[in-house]
Amino acid sequence: MGCCGDAPRMEVKCGVENCHYNKSRMCHADSLEVNAMGDGKAETSDGTCCTTFKSNK
Ligand code: SF4
Numbered sequence: 001m002g003c004c005g006d007a008p009r010m011e012v013k014c015g016v017e018n019c020h021y022n023k024s025r026m027c028h029a030d031s032l033e034v035n036a037m038g039d040g041k042a043e044t045s046d047g048t049c050c051t052t053f054k055s056n057k
Pocket residue numbers: 012014015016019020021022023026027028029032050051052053054
C-alpha cells in the first residue's frame with residue numbers, strides 16, 4: 001500500500017460551514033494554512049486559526 005510520499009496529504013474535517021472551501025463539513029481547499037493567533041504562540045487549540053478561511057458570502 002502506498003504511504004508517505006514527499007508531500008503530506010490528509011482529510012480535513014471542518015465545522016466552519018460558511019467557508020468557501022467547506023463542503024459537507026469537509027475542507028476542499030488545495031492546501032491549508034493554519035497559524036497561531038494573537039502573539040503567535042499557541043498554548044491550546046483555541047490559539048490556532050485557519051488562515052485559508054474565506055467567507056462564502
Ligand atoms: S479553509 Fe479552513 S475554515 Fe475553510 S473549510 Fe478549510 S479548514 Fe475549514
